[in-house]
Amino acid sequence: MGIAGERQSGAYADWSAADMTLVDAIATRRRRAGHAVLVGIAGAQGSGKTTLVRRLAEQLEQRGLPTAVLSLDDFYLTKAERAGLAQSVHPLCVTRGVPGTHDLRLLETALDALLGDGPTVTLPSFDKASDDRGEPRSVAPPFEVILLEGWCIGAKPQDWDALNEPINALERDEDPDGVWRRWANDQLAGGYATLFARLDLRIFLKAPDFAVVETWRAEQEAALADRAMDRTSLGRFVAHYQRISCAMLAQAPAELVVALDAQRNPEVRPTSS
Structure with a gap:
Protein backbone atom coordinates (compact mmCIF):
# COMPACT_ATOMS: atom_id res chain seq x y z
CA MET A 1 0.00 0.00 0.00
CA GLY A 2 2.89 2.46 -0.40
CA ILE A 3 4.69 4.36 2.36
CA ALA A 4 4.35 3.49 6.02
CA GLY A 5 1.54 5.17 7.90
CA GLU A 6 1.73 7.37 10.98
CA ARG A 7 2.01 5.71 14.40
CA GLN A 8 0.26 6.78 17.56
CA SER A 9 -0.01 4.78 20.81
CA GLY A 10 0.35 1.45 19.05
CA ALA A 11 1.26 -0.11 15.71
CA TYR A 12 -0.45 1.31 12.65
CA ALA A 13 -0.35 -0.35 9.29
CA ASP A 14 0.13 1.59 6.09
CA TRP A 15 -2.95 3.78 5.75
CA SER A 16 -2.05 5.57 2.51
CA ALA A 17 -4.51 3.67 0.30
CA ALA A 18 -7.29 3.90 2.89
CA ASP A 19 -6.65 7.63 3.32
CA MET A 20 -6.90 8.16 -0.42
CA THR A 21 -10.20 6.28 -0.61
CA LEU A 22 -11.67 8.37 2.20
CA VAL A 23 -10.38 11.67 0.81
CA ASP A 24 -11.79 10.79 -2.62
CA ALA A 25 -15.19 10.01 -1.04
CA ILE A 26 -15.25 13.29 0.90
CA ALA A 27 -14.18 15.34 -2.11
CA THR A 28 -16.83 13.65 -4.27
CA ARG A 29 -19.52 14.32 -1.68
CA ARG A 30 -18.49 18.00 -1.52
CA ARG A 31 -18.59 18.32 -5.31
CA ARG A 32 -22.01 16.70 -5.61
CA ALA A 33 -23.47 18.69 -2.71
CA GLY A 34 -22.46 22.04 -4.15
CA HIS A 35 -21.92 23.45 -0.65
CA ALA A 36 -19.75 22.89 2.43
CA VAL A 37 -20.23 19.39 3.85
CA LEU A 38 -20.22 17.94 7.36
CA VAL A 39 -18.45 14.57 7.66
CA GLY A 40 -18.79 12.44 10.78
CA ILE A 41 -15.99 10.06 11.76
CA ALA A 42 -16.78 7.54 14.50
CA GLY A 43 -14.86 4.75 16.20
CA ALA A 44 -14.30 3.25 19.60
CA GLN A 45 -11.72 4.56 22.05
CA GLY A 46 -8.18 4.10 20.76
CA SER A 47 -9.20 3.30 17.19
CA GLY A 48 -7.19 6.20 15.77
CA LYS A 49 -9.88 8.78 14.99
CA THR A 50 -7.83 11.83 15.96
CA THR A 51 -4.81 10.76 13.95
CA LEU A 52 -6.93 9.87 10.93
CA VAL A 53 -8.84 13.15 10.99
CA ARG A 54 -5.62 15.15 11.13
CA ARG A 55 -4.27 13.32 8.08
CA LEU A 56 -7.52 13.68 6.14
CA ALA A 57 -7.64 17.41 6.87
CA GLU A 58 -4.10 17.86 5.56
CA GLN A 59 -4.87 15.95 2.37
CA LEU A 60 -8.15 17.76 1.77
CA GLU A 61 -6.35 21.09 2.18
CA GLN A 62 -3.82 19.94 -0.41
CA ARG A 63 -6.73 19.40 -2.81
CA GLY A 64 -7.89 22.97 -2.29
CA LEU A 65 -10.67 22.12 0.18
CA PRO A 66 -10.27 24.24 3.34
CA THR A 67 -11.12 21.92 6.23
CA ALA A 68 -12.07 22.47 9.86
CA VAL A 69 -11.68 19.73 12.47
CA LEU A 70 -13.97 19.31 15.46
CA SER A 71 -13.95 16.73 18.21
CA LEU A 72 -17.13 15.76 20.01
CA ASP A 73 -14.93 15.52 23.12
CA ASP A 74 -14.40 19.28 23.14
CA PHE A 75 -18.12 19.78 23.68
CA TYR A 76 -18.43 17.84 26.91
CA LEU A 77 -20.51 19.47 29.57
CA THR A 78 -18.45 21.06 32.31
CA LYS A 79 -17.56 19.10 35.41
CA ALA A 80 -20.11 21.13 37.38
CA GLU A 81 -22.85 20.46 34.83
CA ARG A 82 -22.18 16.72 34.88
CA ALA A 83 -22.19 16.78 38.66
CA GLY A 84 -25.65 18.32 38.40
CA LEU A 85 -26.78 15.47 36.16
CA ALA A 86 -25.37 13.00 38.66
CA GLN A 87 -27.70 14.52 41.24
CA SER A 88 -30.79 14.92 39.07
CA VAL A 89 -30.56 11.87 36.76
CA HIS A 90 -28.10 9.20 37.88
CA PRO A 91 -24.65 9.08 39.53
CA LEU A 92 -23.08 7.56 36.40
CA CYS A 93 -23.76 10.80 34.53
CA VAL A 94 -20.72 12.33 36.19
CA THR A 95 -18.49 10.38 33.78
CA ARG A 96 -17.97 12.13 30.46
CA GLY A 97 -18.62 10.43 27.16
CA VAL A 98 -22.06 8.87 27.01
CA PRO A 99 -24.88 10.60 25.11
CA GLY A 100 -26.26 13.32 27.32
CA THR A 101 -22.87 14.52 28.58
CA HIS A 102 -22.23 16.85 25.62
CA ASP A 103 -23.37 20.43 25.10
CA LEU A 104 -25.25 19.87 21.84
CA ARG A 105 -26.58 23.42 21.70
CA LEU A 106 -23.01 24.75 21.75
CA LEU A 107 -21.99 22.24 19.09
CA GLU A 108 -24.91 23.09 16.81
CA THR A 109 -24.08 26.80 17.13
CA ALA A 110 -20.44 26.09 16.24
CA LEU A 111 -21.45 24.05 13.19
CA ASP A 112 -23.77 26.78 11.96
CA ALA A 113 -20.91 29.27 12.16
CA LEU A 114 -18.35 26.96 10.54
CA LEU A 115 -20.66 26.10 7.66
CA GLY A 116 -21.26 29.77 7.00
CA ASP A 117 -18.89 32.44 5.76
CA GLY A 118 -18.94 34.74 8.74
CA PRO A 119 -16.11 36.03 10.94
CA THR A 120 -13.73 34.10 13.18
CA VAL A 121 -15.38 31.31 15.16
CA THR A 122 -14.37 30.55 18.76
CA LEU A 123 -14.46 26.87 19.61
CA PRO A 124 -14.28 25.21 23.04
CA SER A 125 -11.71 22.64 24.10
CA PHE A 126 -11.72 20.04 26.83
CA ASP A 127 -8.85 19.32 29.21
CA LYS A 128 -9.05 15.64 30.12
CA ALA A 129 -6.45 16.08 32.86
CA SER A 130 -8.76 18.40 34.80
CA ASP A 131 -11.92 16.77 33.40
CA ASP A 132 -13.22 20.22 32.53
CA ARG A 133 -13.24 22.89 29.83
CA GLY A 134 -9.86 24.12 28.64
CA GLU A 135 -8.71 27.15 26.67
CA PRO A 136 -10.82 27.95 23.62
CA ARG A 137 -9.37 28.21 20.11
CA SER A 138 -10.31 30.30 17.10
CA VAL A 139 -10.69 29.36 13.43
CA ALA A 140 -11.57 31.46 10.41
CA PRO A 141 -14.24 30.37 7.87
CA PRO A 142 -15.08 29.77 5.11
CA PHE A 143 -14.55 26.02 4.99
CA GLU A 144 -15.46 23.47 2.34
CA VAL A 145 -15.36 20.48 4.70
CA ILE A 146 -16.04 20.07 8.42
CA LEU A 147 -14.70 16.85 9.97
CA LEU A 148 -16.49 15.97 13.21
CA GLU A 149 -14.94 13.04 15.06
CA GLY A 150 -16.32 11.27 18.09
CA TRP A 151 -16.79 7.76 19.39
CA CYS A 152 -20.59 7.71 19.09
CA ILE A 153 -21.10 9.81 15.95
CA GLY A 154 -24.04 8.31 14.07
CA ALA A 155 -25.10 5.93 16.86
CA LYS A 156 -28.78 5.01 16.94
CA PRO A 157 -31.02 4.38 19.94
CA GLN A 158 -31.78 0.78 20.83
CA ASP A 159 -35.21 -0.76 21.15
CA TRP A 160 -36.61 -0.36 24.65
CA ASP A 161 -36.60 -4.11 25.35
CA ALA A 162 -32.90 -4.37 24.46
CA LEU A 163 -32.13 -2.22 27.51
CA ASN A 164 -33.65 -4.61 30.03
CA GLU A 165 -30.63 -6.81 30.63
CA PRO A 166 -27.33 -5.28 31.77
CA ILE A 167 -24.48 -5.72 29.30
CA ASN A 168 -21.66 -5.70 31.86
CA ALA A 169 -20.87 -5.49 35.56
CA LEU A 170 -21.10 -1.70 35.57
CA GLU A 171 -24.72 -1.78 34.42
CA ARG A 172 -25.54 -4.73 36.65
CA ASP A 173 -24.08 -3.25 39.83
CA GLU A 174 -24.44 0.51 39.35
CA ASP A 175 -27.50 0.77 37.09
CA PRO A 176 -29.62 -2.24 38.17
CA ASP A 177 -32.91 -0.49 37.32
CA GLY A 178 -31.67 0.69 33.91
CA VAL A 179 -32.27 4.38 34.66
CA TRP A 180 -28.91 5.55 33.35
CA ARG A 181 -28.85 3.46 30.17
CA ARG A 182 -32.43 4.38 29.31
CA TRP A 183 -31.63 8.06 29.86
CA ALA A 184 -28.61 7.84 27.52
CA ASN A 185 -30.73 5.97 24.96
CA ASP A 186 -33.34 8.75 25.10
CA GLN A 187 -30.58 11.28 24.41
CA LEU A 188 -29.62 9.37 21.27
CA ALA A 189 -33.24 9.46 20.11
CA GLY A 190 -33.44 13.22 20.72
CA GLY A 191 -30.78 15.86 20.23
CA TYR A 192 -28.12 13.45 18.99
CA ALA A 193 -30.40 12.15 16.24
CA THR A 194 -30.99 15.76 15.16
CA LEU A 195 -27.25 16.40 15.11
CA PHE A 196 -26.43 13.22 13.19
CA ALA A 197 -29.12 14.01 10.62
CA ARG A 198 -26.96 16.96 9.55
CA LEU A 199 -24.11 14.69 8.42
CA ASP A 200 -23.46 14.56 4.68
CA LEU A 201 -21.17 11.53 5.00
CA ARG A 202 -20.46 9.07 7.82
CA ILE A 203 -17.24 7.10 8.26
CA PHE A 204 -16.82 4.41 10.92
CA LEU A 205 -13.56 2.89 12.19
CA LYS A 206 -14.75 -0.59 13.07
CA ALA A 207 -12.83 -2.54 15.72
CA PRO A 208 -12.72 -6.32 15.28
CA ASP A 209 -14.62 -6.68 18.58
CA PHE A 210 -15.18 -4.79 21.80
CA VAL A 238 -14.51 1.74 29.10
CA ALA A 239 -17.56 -0.18 30.37
CA HIS A 240 -19.55 3.07 30.20
CA TYR A 241 -19.32 2.88 26.40
CA GLN A 242 -19.72 -0.86 25.86
CA ARG A 243 -23.45 -0.95 25.13
CA ILE A 244 -23.44 1.68 22.41
CA SER A 245 -20.08 0.56 21.01
CA CYS A 246 -21.32 -3.03 20.62
CA ALA A 247 -24.48 -1.84 18.90
CA MET A 248 -22.37 0.17 16.46
CA LEU A 249 -20.11 -2.82 15.79
CA ALA A 250 -23.17 -4.97 15.09
CA GLN A 251 -24.65 -2.47 12.64
CA ALA A 252 -22.22 0.19 11.46
CA PRO A 253 -23.96 3.59 11.29
CA ALA A 254 -22.00 4.82 8.27
CA GLU A 255 -21.74 4.83 4.50
CA LEU A 256 -18.04 3.94 4.66
CA VAL A 257 -16.58 1.46 7.15
CA VAL A 258 -12.86 1.12 7.78
CA ALA A 259 -12.58 -2.42 9.14
CA LEU A 260 -9.64 -2.70 11.53
CA ASP A 261 -7.82 -5.73 12.84
CA ALA A 262 -6.27 -5.80 16.30
CA GLN A 263 -3.20 -3.95 14.96
CA ARG A 264 -5.44 -1.37 13.26
CA ASN A 265 -4.67 -2.57 9.73
CA PRO A 266 -7.41 -0.92 7.60
CA GLU A 267 -9.76 -2.13 4.91
CA VAL A 268 -12.34 0.35 3.58
CA ARG A 269 -15.77 -1.16 2.89
CA PRO A 270 -18.82 0.71 1.62
CA THR A 271 -22.10 -0.17 3.31
CA SER A 272 -25.73 0.04 2.27
CA SER A 273 -26.58 2.48 5.11
Missing part, protein backbone atom coordinates in the same frame (compact mmCIF):
# COMPACT_ATOMS: atom_id res chain seq x y z
CA ALA A 211 -12.55 -6.77 23.71
CA VAL A 212 -9.73 -5.00 21.86
CA VAL A 213 -11.03 -1.56 22.84
CA GLU A 214 -9.70 -1.73 26.38
CA THR A 215 -6.28 -2.73 25.03
CA TRP A 216 -6.26 0.19 22.62
CA ARG A 217 -7.33 2.59 25.34
CA ALA A 218 -4.63 1.20 27.64
CA GLU A 219 -2.06 2.10 24.98
CA GLN A 220 -3.31 5.68 25.07
CA GLU A 221 -3.23 5.74 28.86
CA ALA A 222 0.36 4.50 28.89
CA ALA A 223 1.41 7.74 27.21
CA LEU A 224 -0.07 9.78 30.06
CA ALA A 225 2.57 8.64 32.59
CA ASP A 226 1.51 9.75 36.08
CA ARG A 227 -2.03 10.57 34.91
CA ALA A 228 -2.73 7.12 33.52
CA MET A 229 -5.60 5.06 34.93
CA ASP A 230 -4.77 1.69 36.41
CA ARG A 231 -6.25 -1.33 34.62
CA THR A 232 -9.19 -1.68 37.03
CA SER A 233 -10.18 1.97 36.65
CA LEU A 234 -9.69 1.75 32.91
CA GLY A 235 -11.94 -1.28 32.63
CA ARG A 236 -14.69 0.48 34.54
CA PHE A 237 -14.30 3.61 32.40
Whole structure:
Protein backbone atom coordinates (compact mmCIF):
# COMPACT_ATOMS: atom_id res chain seq x y z
CA MET A 1 0.00 0.00 0.00
CA GLY A 2 2.89 2.46 -0.40
CA ILE A 3 4.69 4.36 2.36
CA ALA A 4 4.35 3.49 6.02
CA GLY A 5 1.54 5.17 7.90
CA GLU A 6 1.73 7.37 10.98
CA ARG A 7 2.01 5.71 14.40
CA GLN A 8 0.26 6.78 17.56
CA SER A 9 -0.01 4.78 20.81
CA GLY A 10 0.35 1.45 19.05
CA ALA A 11 1.26 -0.11 15.71
CA TYR A 12 -0.45 1.31 12.65
CA ALA A 13 -0.35 -0.35 9.29
CA ASP A 14 0.13 1.59 6.09
CA TRP A 15 -2.95 3.78 5.75
CA SER A 16 -2.05 5.57 2.51
CA ALA A 17 -4.51 3.67 0.30
CA ALA A 18 -7.29 3.90 2.89
CA ASP A 19 -6.65 7.63 3.32
CA MET A 20 -6.90 8.16 -0.42
CA THR A 21 -10.20 6.28 -0.61
CA LEU A 22 -11.67 8.37 2.20
CA VAL A 23 -10.38 11.67 0.81
CA ASP A 24 -11.79 10.79 -2.62
CA ALA A 25 -15.19 10.01 -1.04
CA ILE A 26 -15.25 13.29 0.90
CA ALA A 27 -14.18 15.34 -2.11
CA THR A 28 -16.83 13.65 -4.27
CA ARG A 29 -19.52 14.32 -1.68
CA ARG A 30 -18.49 18.00 -1.52
CA ARG A 31 -18.59 18.32 -5.31
CA ARG A 32 -22.01 16.70 -5.61
CA ALA A 33 -23.47 18.69 -2.71
CA GLY A 34 -22.46 22.04 -4.15
CA HIS A 35 -21.92 23.45 -0.65
CA ALA A 36 -19.75 22.89 2.43
CA VAL A 37 -20.23 19.39 3.85
CA LEU A 38 -20.22 17.94 7.36
CA VAL A 39 -18.45 14.57 7.66
CA GLY A 40 -18.79 12.44 10.78
CA ILE A 41 -15.99 10.06 11.76
CA ALA A 42 -16.78 7.54 14.50
CA GLY A 43 -14.86 4.75 16.20
CA ALA A 44 -14.30 3.25 19.60
CA GLN A 45 -11.72 4.56 22.05
CA GLY A 46 -8.18 4.10 20.76
CA SER A 47 -9.20 3.30 17.19
CA GLY A 48 -7.19 6.20 15.77
CA LYS A 49 -9.88 8.78 14.99
CA THR A 50 -7.83 11.83 15.96
CA THR A 51 -4.81 10.76 13.95
CA LEU A 52 -6.93 9.87 10.93
CA VAL A 53 -8.84 13.15 10.99
CA ARG A 54 -5.62 15.15 11.13
CA ARG A 55 -4.27 13.32 8.08
CA LEU A 56 -7.52 13.68 6.14
CA ALA A 57 -7.64 17.41 6.87
CA GLU A 58 -4.10 17.86 5.56
CA GLN A 59 -4.87 15.95 2.37
CA LEU A 60 -8.15 17.76 1.77
CA GLU A 61 -6.35 21.09 2.18
CA GLN A 62 -3.82 19.94 -0.41
CA ARG A 63 -6.73 19.40 -2.81
CA GLY A 64 -7.89 22.97 -2.29
CA LEU A 65 -10.67 22.12 0.18
CA PRO A 66 -10.27 24.24 3.34
CA THR A 67 -11.12 21.92 6.23
CA ALA A 68 -12.07 22.47 9.86
CA VAL A 69 -11.68 19.73 12.47
CA LEU A 70 -13.97 19.31 15.46
CA SER A 71 -13.95 16.73 18.21
CA LEU A 72 -17.13 15.76 20.01
CA ASP A 73 -14.93 15.52 23.12
CA ASP A 74 -14.40 19.28 23.14
CA PHE A 75 -18.12 19.78 23.68
CA TYR A 76 -18.43 17.84 26.91
CA LEU A 77 -20.51 19.47 29.57
CA THR A 78 -18.45 21.06 32.31
CA LYS A 79 -17.56 19.10 35.41
CA ALA A 80 -20.11 21.13 37.38
CA GLU A 81 -22.85 20.46 34.83
CA ARG A 82 -22.18 16.72 34.88
CA ALA A 83 -22.19 16.78 38.66
CA GLY A 84 -25.65 18.32 38.40
CA LEU A 85 -26.78 15.47 36.16
CA ALA A 86 -25.37 13.00 38.66
CA GLN A 87 -27.70 14.52 41.24
CA SER A 88 -30.79 14.92 39.07
CA VAL A 89 -30.56 11.87 36.76
CA HIS A 90 -28.10 9.20 37.88
CA PRO A 91 -24.65 9.08 39.53
CA LEU A 92 -23.08 7.56 36.40
CA CYS A 93 -23.76 10.80 34.53
CA VAL A 94 -20.72 12.33 36.19
CA THR A 95 -18.49 10.38 33.78
CA ARG A 96 -17.97 12.13 30.46
CA GLY A 97 -18.62 10.43 27.16
CA VAL A 98 -22.06 8.87 27.01
CA PRO A 99 -24.88 10.60 25.11
CA GLY A 100 -26.26 13.32 27.32
CA THR A 101 -22.87 14.52 28.58
CA HIS A 102 -22.23 16.85 25.62
CA ASP A 103 -23.37 20.43 25.10
CA LEU A 104 -25.25 19.87 21.84
CA ARG A 105 -26.58 23.42 21.70
CA LEU A 106 -23.01 24.75 21.75
CA LEU A 107 -21.99 22.24 19.09
CA GLU A 108 -24.91 23.09 16.81
CA THR A 109 -24.08 26.80 17.13
CA ALA A 110 -20.44 26.09 16.24
CA LEU A 111 -21.45 24.05 13.19
CA ASP A 112 -23.77 26.78 11.96
CA ALA A 113 -20.91 29.27 12.16
CA LEU A 114 -18.35 26.96 10.54
CA LEU A 115 -20.66 26.10 7.66
CA GLY A 116 -21.26 29.77 7.00
CA ASP A 117 -18.89 32.44 5.76
CA GLY A 118 -18.94 34.74 8.74
CA PRO A 119 -16.11 36.03 10.94
CA THR A 120 -13.73 34.10 13.18
CA VAL A 121 -15.38 31.31 15.16
CA THR A 122 -14.37 30.55 18.76
CA LEU A 123 -14.46 26.87 19.61
CA PRO A 124 -14.28 25.21 23.04
CA SER A 125 -11.71 22.64 24.10
CA PHE A 126 -11.72 20.04 26.83
CA ASP A 127 -8.85 19.32 29.21
CA LYS A 128 -9.05 15.64 30.12
CA ALA A 129 -6.45 16.08 32.86
CA SER A 130 -8.76 18.40 34.80
CA ASP A 131 -11.92 16.77 33.40
CA ASP A 132 -13.22 20.22 32.53
CA ARG A 133 -13.24 22.89 29.83
CA GLY A 134 -9.86 24.12 28.64
CA GLU A 135 -8.71 27.15 26.67
CA PRO A 136 -10.82 27.95 23.62
CA ARG A 137 -9.37 28.21 20.11
CA SER A 138 -10.31 30.30 17.10
CA VAL A 139 -10.69 29.36 13.43
CA ALA A 140 -11.57 31.46 10.41
CA PRO A 141 -14.24 30.37 7.87
CA PRO A 142 -15.08 29.77 5.11
CA PHE A 143 -14.55 26.02 4.99
CA GLU A 144 -15.46 23.47 2.34
CA VAL A 145 -15.36 20.48 4.70
CA ILE A 146 -16.04 20.07 8.42
CA LEU A 147 -14.70 16.85 9.97
CA LEU A 148 -16.49 15.97 13.21
CA GLU A 149 -14.94 13.04 15.06
CA GLY A 150 -16.32 11.27 18.09
CA TRP A 151 -16.79 7.76 19.39
CA CYS A 152 -20.59 7.71 19.09
CA ILE A 153 -21.10 9.81 15.95
CA GLY A 154 -24.04 8.31 14.07
CA ALA A 155 -25.10 5.93 16.86
CA LYS A 156 -28.78 5.01 16.94
CA PRO A 157 -31.02 4.38 19.94
CA GLN A 158 -31.78 0.78 20.83
CA ASP A 159 -35.21 -0.76 21.15
CA TRP A 160 -36.61 -0.36 24.65
CA ASP A 161 -36.60 -4.11 25.35
CA ALA A 162 -32.90 -4.37 24.46
CA LEU A 163 -32.13 -2.22 27.51
CA ASN A 164 -33.65 -4.61 30.03
CA GLU A 165 -30.63 -6.81 30.63
CA PRO A 166 -27.33 -5.28 31.77
CA ILE A 167 -24.48 -5.72 29.30
CA ASN A 168 -21.66 -5.70 31.86
CA ALA A 169 -20.87 -5.49 35.56
CA LEU A 170 -21.10 -1.70 35.57
CA GLU A 171 -24.72 -1.78 34.42
CA ARG A 172 -25.54 -4.73 36.65
CA ASP A 173 -24.08 -3.25 39.83
CA GLU A 174 -24.44 0.51 39.35
CA ASP A 175 -27.50 0.77 37.09
CA PRO A 176 -29.62 -2.24 38.17
CA ASP A 177 -32.91 -0.49 37.32
CA GLY A 178 -31.67 0.69 33.91
CA VAL A 179 -32.27 4.38 34.66
CA TRP A 180 -28.91 5.55 33.35
CA ARG A 181 -28.85 3.46 30.17
CA ARG A 182 -32.43 4.38 29.31
CA TRP A 183 -31.63 8.06 29.86
CA ALA A 184 -28.61 7.84 27.52
CA ASN A 185 -30.73 5.97 24.96
CA ASP A 186 -33.34 8.75 25.10
CA GLN A 187 -30.58 11.28 24.41
CA LEU A 188 -29.62 9.37 21.27
CA ALA A 189 -33.24 9.46 20.11
CA GLY A 190 -33.44 13.22 20.72
CA GLY A 191 -30.78 15.86 20.23
CA TYR A 192 -28.12 13.45 18.99
CA ALA A 193 -30.40 12.15 16.24
CA THR A 194 -30.99 15.76 15.16
CA LEU A 195 -27.25 16.40 15.11
CA PHE A 196 -26.43 13.22 13.19
CA ALA A 197 -29.12 14.01 10.62
CA ARG A 198 -26.96 16.96 9.55
CA LEU A 199 -24.11 14.69 8.42
CA ASP A 200 -23.46 14.56 4.68
CA LEU A 201 -21.17 11.53 5.00
CA ARG A 202 -20.46 9.07 7.82
CA ILE A 203 -17.24 7.10 8.26
CA PHE A 204 -16.82 4.41 10.92
CA LEU A 205 -13.56 2.89 12.19
CA LYS A 206 -14.75 -0.59 13.07
CA ALA A 207 -12.83 -2.54 15.72
CA PRO A 208 -12.72 -6.32 15.28
CA ASP A 209 -14.62 -6.68 18.58
CA PHE A 210 -15.18 -4.79 21.80
CA ALA A 211 -12.55 -6.77 23.71
CA VAL A 212 -9.73 -5.00 21.86
CA VAL A 213 -11.03 -1.56 22.84
CA GLU A 214 -9.70 -1.73 26.38
CA THR A 215 -6.28 -2.73 25.03
CA TRP A 216 -6.26 0.19 22.62
CA ARG A 217 -7.33 2.59 25.34
CA ALA A 218 -4.63 1.20 27.64
CA GLU A 219 -2.06 2.10 24.98
CA GLN A 220 -3.31 5.68 25.07
CA GLU A 221 -3.23 5.74 28.86
CA ALA A 222 0.36 4.50 28.89
CA ALA A 223 1.41 7.74 27.21
CA LEU A 224 -0.07 9.78 30.06
CA ALA A 225 2.57 8.64 32.59
CA ASP A 226 1.51 9.75 36.08
CA ARG A 227 -2.03 10.57 34.91
CA ALA A 228 -2.73 7.12 33.52
CA MET A 229 -5.60 5.06 34.93
CA ASP A 230 -4.77 1.69 36.41
CA ARG A 231 -6.25 -1.33 34.62
CA THR A 232 -9.19 -1.68 37.03
CA SER A 233 -10.18 1.97 36.65
CA LEU A 234 -9.69 1.75 32.91
CA GLY A 235 -11.94 -1.28 32.63
CA ARG A 236 -14.69 0.48 34.54
CA PHE A 237 -14.30 3.61 32.40
CA VAL A 238 -14.51 1.74 29.10
CA ALA A 239 -17.56 -0.18 30.37
CA HIS A 240 -19.55 3.07 30.20
CA TYR A 241 -19.32 2.88 26.40
CA GLN A 242 -19.72 -0.86 25.86
CA ARG A 243 -23.45 -0.95 25.13
CA ILE A 244 -23.44 1.68 22.41
CA SER A 245 -20.08 0.56 21.01
CA CYS A 246 -21.32 -3.03 20.62
CA ALA A 247 -24.48 -1.84 18.90
CA MET A 248 -22.37 0.17 16.46
CA LEU A 249 -20.11 -2.82 15.79
CA ALA A 250 -23.17 -4.97 15.09
CA GLN A 251 -24.65 -2.47 12.64
CA ALA A 252 -22.22 0.19 11.46
CA PRO A 253 -23.96 3.59 11.29
CA ALA A 254 -22.00 4.82 8.27
CA GLU A 255 -21.74 4.83 4.50
CA LEU A 256 -18.04 3.94 4.66
CA VAL A 257 -16.58 1.46 7.15
CA VAL A 258 -12.86 1.12 7.78
CA ALA A 259 -12.58 -2.42 9.14
CA LEU A 260 -9.64 -2.70 11.53
CA ASP A 261 -7.82 -5.73 12.84
CA ALA A 262 -6.27 -5.80 16.30
CA GLN A 263 -3.20 -3.95 14.96
CA ARG A 264 -5.44 -1.37 13.26
CA ASN A 265 -4.67 -2.57 9.73
CA PRO A 266 -7.41 -0.92 7.60
CA GLU A 267 -9.76 -2.13 4.91
CA VAL A 268 -12.34 0.35 3.58
CA ARG A 269 -15.77 -1.16 2.89
CA PRO A 270 -18.82 0.71 1.62
CA THR A 271 -22.10 -0.17 3.31
CA SER A 272 -25.73 0.04 2.27
CA SER A 273 -26.58 2.48 5.11
